Structures are given as C-alpha cells and as structure tokens.
Amino acid sequence: MAYKDCSDWSKCDLCGDCLVQCPVMQMDRGAASASVRDLINGVPVEDVFSRCTLCFNCNNYCPKGLRPHELILQRVLENRKKPVTAILPYLMNGMPGPNLFMDLYSALDDKEKEILDAWAAPPAKNDEMLFVGCIGRISCLDLENSKVLADLPKFGPRDLCCGELHYRAGSWEAFAERAEATMSRLEDLQIKRMVCYCASCYTFFSRIMPLVYGKSLPFETVSLYQWLWERVESGRLAVKKPLNYEAAVSESCYVSELGPQFAATLRKLYSAAGMTLRELPHHGENNLSCGAVSFARNQNIFKSMLSVQRGKYRDAKQAGAKDMALNCPGCFLTLGFTSFLHGIRLRYMPDELLAAFGDEVSRPLKSRMPLIVRTALMRAPLAVKRVDPRLLR
Numbered sequence: 197m198a199y200k201d202c203s204d205w206s207k208c209d210l211c212g213d214c215l216v217q218c219p220v221m222q223m224d225r226g227a228a229s230a231s232v233r234d235l236i237n238g239v240p241v242e243d244v245f246s247r248c249t250l251c252f253n254c255n256n257y258c259p260k261g262l263r264p265h266e267l268i269l270q271r272v273l274e275n276r277k278k279p280v281t282a283i284l285p286y287l288m289n290g291m292p293g294p295n296l297f298m299d300l301y302s303a304l305d306d307k308e309k310e311i312l313d314a315w316a317a318p319p320a321k322n323d324e325m326l327f328v329g330c331i332g333r334i335s336c337l338d339l340e341n342s343k344v345l346a347d348l349p350k351f352g353p354r355d356l357c358c359g360e361l362h363y364r365a366g367s368w369e370a371f372a373e374r375a376e377a378t379m380s381r382l383e384d385l386q387i388k389r390m391v392c393y394c395a396s397c398y399t400f401f402s403r404i405m406p407l408v409y410g411k412s413l414p415f416e417t418v419s420l421y422q423w424l425w426e427r428v429e430s431g432r433l434a435v436k437k438p439l440n441y442e443a444a445v446s447e448s449c450y451v452s453e454l455g456p457q458f459a460a461t462l463r464k465l466y467s468a469a470g471m472t473l474r475e476l477p478h479h480g481e482n483n484l485s486c487g488a489v490s491f492a493r494n495q496n497i498f499k500s501m502l503s504v505q506r507g508k509y510r511d512a513k514q515a516g517a518k519d520m521a522l523n524c525p526g527c528f529l530t531l532g533f534t535s536f537l538h539g540i541r542l543r544y545m546p547d548e549l550l551a552a553f554g555d556e557v558s559r560p561l562k563s564r565m566p567l568i569v570r571t572a573l574m575r576a577p578l579a580v581k582r583v584d585p586r587l588l589r
Contacts, residue, residue: 197372200267202407203267210233212227213228216228216257220485240275244271250265250269250272251483252265252449256452263407279582279584280587283495288361288587289361294578296575297357298354300333303567315351316352318351319385325385326391326393328350334559343554357374358400359400369586375405391423395523395525402454421523424553435553437551439552441471441519442474442517444512445474445475445521446522447462447524448486451483470552474517476512513538519542520542521548544561
C-alpha cells in the first residue's frame with residue numbers, strides 16, 4: 197500500500213479544482229487538468245513539486261471526494277532521488293538511531309521523568325483519557341498538575357507516536373510501522389473516549405488512520421479544544437484569567453482536514469477565554485502552511501520553509517495583527533524561529549487556554565525553545581549526513 201492508494205483515481209474527471217482553488221498553486225484550468233493527469237500517470241510535474249506546500253487543502257476542493265494531497269505526496273517522494281539529510285529521521289519518534297524526542301525526554305528533570313514513567317502505564321478503566329503525544333510530553337509537569345484536566349487520566353508512553361512526522365516527511369513504511377505499534381496499544385485501553393492534547397494526534401487518529409490507513413480506534417476521539425468547549429458550554433468550566441488581547445487565528449494545515457466545525461470550535465473557545473479575534477485573509481480550507489512540511493520536500497530551508505512562511509506573515513500584517521494564536525505545536529515551533537523578525541508574537545493556545553481557565557502554567561512551550569535548540573544542536577552533524585531518501589527503517 198502507498199499514499200495514493202487511499203483513492204480510486206479512475207473516478208477523477210481531471211477538473212483540476214484541486215490546483216485551481218489552491219491558494220498557493222492558483223493554476224488556470226488547462227494547466228491544472230494537465231498536471232492532475234500527469235500526476236495520476238506518474239509523470240513528474242515540476243511546477244507542483246517545487247511550489248506545493250503539502251498541506252491538506254486540496255482534499256477539500258475535490259468534488260469527487262478524492263485525496264489529491266496524498267497523490268501529490270506520493271509523486272513528490274517518488275521523485276526524491278538524492279539522499280536526504282539525516283535530520284529528517286531524527287525528527288521521527290521510533291526511528292532507529294538518535295531521536296529528538298528521546299533526547300528531549302532525557303534532558304527533563306527527575307520529577308518530569310517520574311511523570312513520564314507513570315504515563316507509560318495504561319490508565320485504569322475510565323470513560324475518558326488524555327492522550328499526550330510526542331511534543332506534549334515535555335509539558336508533562338503542567339499537564340499532570342492541571343486543575344482543568346484533573347478529571348482526565350493521562351497516557352503518553354515515550355515511544356508512542358501518531359506517526360504524523362513519518363507520514364508527512366515521506367516514509368510510508370515508517371508511518372505504517374508507527375501506526376501498527378500505536379494502534380495496537382491504544383486498542384486495548386478500557387475507555388470510551390480519548391481526548392488528544394495535540395491537534396496533530398487528533399487529526400491522525402480521527403481522519404488519517406481511518407481514511408488513508410484503513411484502521412479506526414474502538415472508541416471516540418476528540419481534540420482538547422472540543423473537550424474544553426464542551427465544558428465551557430455546559431457551565432462546568434469558567435474563565436478565571438481572561439486573555440484580554442487581540443490575535444489573528446492562525447490555523448494549522450489540518451483545519452481543512454477537520455472541517456468547519458473544528459474551526460468554529462477554536463474561535464468560540466478563544467472568544468470565550470477573552471481573546472479578541474482577527475481573521476487572516478487565508479483561513480479555514482484556504483489556510484496557508486507554516487512551511488514545516490515544505491522542508492521535507494527538498495531540505496532547503498531558504499527555498500522551502502522560509503519562503504512559505506513569508507505568506508503567513510504577509511497575512512498577519514494584512515490582518516493588522518501583532519499576535520497570532522496557534523493551535524498546532526509544529527506551527528508554533530517552526531514559526532518560533534522567525535516570528536520576531538516580522539514583529540509577530542506567537543501564542544500557543546493550549547498553554548494560553550489552560551492559563552485562562554485557572555491553571556498555573558509554569559513551563560509553557562515557548563520556555564522550552566532553548567531546550568529544543570540545545571538538544572538539536574548536539575546532533576548538528578546529522579545535518580550533513582545523508583540517508584536513503586525513502587527513509588526506510
């Protein structure tokens with residue numbers, strides 16, 4: 197099986213809507229139709245390969261319900277002939293060799309390591325549970341002590357991963373291995389509902405696994421944002437420290453995959469917490485990428501990630517925003533290295549919301565940036581090492 201196998205491409209009528217409506221490609225109808233035909237037939241389309249940011253928006257534009265994103269991803273990877281930087285597998289939890297997340301967990305203090313040790317054990321039978329993914333585990337102290345999340349037992353073994361980075365970096369084999377390992381352990385949990393701290397985990401467990409990989413969990417999966425909004429709406433959760441600032445809503449590329457209801461939930465929750473919302477020119481299913489996944493395309497940080505980010509910052513300036521509210525840790529970390537150059541303050545909303553509802557957030561994700569940088573710099577030689585472009589295990 198491969199990425200493109202999730203859709204029956206014989207049903208494609210070559211309308212080209214996926215590339216015509218794309219806010220990045222913006223092709224004319226004739227060029228779009230010809231490009232889609234070539235992509236289906238396995239013919240390289242350099243314009244798409246060089247400009248597509250590998251977000252999920254195009255899946256929303258297809259009138260046949262096909263998934264052009266996976267087709268494009270498949271072809272981009274098939275044409276990635278040269279060895280790639282060893283930084284890519286370093287970012288993927290569970291791959292052989294050194295790994296960013298295991299390095300980060302090793303750098304935590306003793307109390308944090310004790311919490312992660314406790315989270316490795318499946319929780320006792322319960323209606324709900326909080327699943328904490330790879331990057332969320334470095335916030336384990338605040339999550340363990342959270343009053344807002346006190347009703348949720350936590351589960352987050354160090355090696356358990358939704359496979360998002362494997363999937364988007366372009367290794368179907370590595371993704372499938374992670375999917376099998378993670379799903380097999382989650383399936384045994386005695387719960388009715390899993391709350392995902394990370395929006396990426398929620399997307400993969402609720403959408404990518406069933407629609408692309410063909411497996412579903414035997415219980416309901418919701419995002420932290422949905423869970424918090426339910427409690428606000430029912431009166432069980434009240435704002436203690438209103439946010440009292442204005443910010444542009446910067447959605448991850450997953451928002452187009454999760455649909456308008458998820459996007460609406462973000463906005464209702466942010467507003468309830470006291471934030472004044474500004475809308476970026478590109479939002480919802482026309483949202484622009486933060487540029488993180490573009491790096492996997494050619495590993496040229498200037499031609500890929502930084503050039504894509506300029507579009508996001510241009511949107512923020514057009515919206516008149518000095519702050520951006522981010523729901524995705526990947527977006528926060530990626531933009532965190534360049535936002536100050538554009539005069540933009542980033543707000544990581546899981547931390548912001550928990551604080552608004554009364555938690556003491558002592559170690560927000562932004563305070564972890566030096567740790568992440570120091571940890572990555574220790575593995576700097578990986579940047580010049582080259583590995584098989586298929587990123588095989």
